[in-house]
Amino acid sequence: MGEPNRISVHHALGAGSVADVLLWKNWRGGVTVLVSATALWYLFERAGYNFLSFVANVVLLLVVILFLWAKAANLLNRPLPPLPDLEISEETIARVADSLQIWLNRVLSLAHDIAIKRNLLLCLQVVGALWVISYIGSLFNFLTLIYIGVLLSLSLPVLYDKYQDQINDKLYLVHGIYLTQYKTIHRVVLSKIPKFTNKEKKVQ
Template identity: 60%
Template sequence: MGEPHRFSDYLVLGDGPVADILLWKKPNQSILILVLSTLLWLLFEKGGYNLLSFISNVLFFLVIILFFWAKSAALLNRPLPPLPNLEVSEEVAVKVADEMRVCINHVLSMAHDIAIGGDLKLFWQLALGFWFISYIGSLFNFLTLVYIGVLLCFSLPLLYDKHQALIDDKLYVVQRIVQMQYRLIDEHVLGKTPST
């Protein structure tokens, strides 16, 4: 037998600059983003700075810089700041609306299945999922949770890339255990007979 099939996590991550950064193919950019996110987290979390006031101040300074650049360009006969046409095209708006419509219809369909159809399995899945999210949310504030997500994004893909075979084996064992437990719950708690 040959080596088990190994898929490319580089392709899974988008096969581009995002994959390069998350898999540390461009270490300088990866370190820069990690250091900046750590500094922002320290500024907001430990420094007591507010996200809304930070965004407001950054935009305010940007407007001031562009205003004085435009005024000095007119006085010194220099080119204006290179700003693109700042508008949302109808094509982009329609594409976003279509994506949102699909997501909203999916959520409404699930709500209908639970409320009208009495889908007990889906109800328990959602209940456990919301409970888990609530529990995790009670342990951390939102900004710390986002920062933990950034740290995981920079570490998990790299670890998986280096140890894919070992991790796949362990995940397969966990999947089998979860499937067996799920079957037991289906049979005993929900009263369903196993399908043969």
């Protein structure tokens, strides 16, 4: 019965290599991301390793390895290190610029609707979202938030893909409760705002 309402999570995530990792279709990629994120979080958060020192040491190690590899290849008549083409294409830059433009336009559209159109619902939603972000940010530092985001990215999509019908039922229920509460609050807020008739406006 709920089958026609199912969506393809893999397609919604782009149906590419990233979607394969997030849905654990490429389990090696998922394990690599999870282990790497955990190792980095432990190094910087628990072991107290400095980020700048870590980056410098990694780059230093790579430079030394590549230099020694190239020297050994030259002496032993072996192929040089297989370095990729380290160049950003114009197509990649244009794609990033388009995505950034869409994101900025959405932010500006929200600001326009709040400031010019005085959209009370949108204003309350933005205020609520920012308050939640601020509250969560006060509980964890930035690095821990990123790590939690990685863990959620590797768990929520695959759980939703597996239990989509049950989760949708719960979401519909929560959405209905939210709409009921919002309508009540909206009615109360509007009732508190003084209303002026045209005659009163002319007198003022």
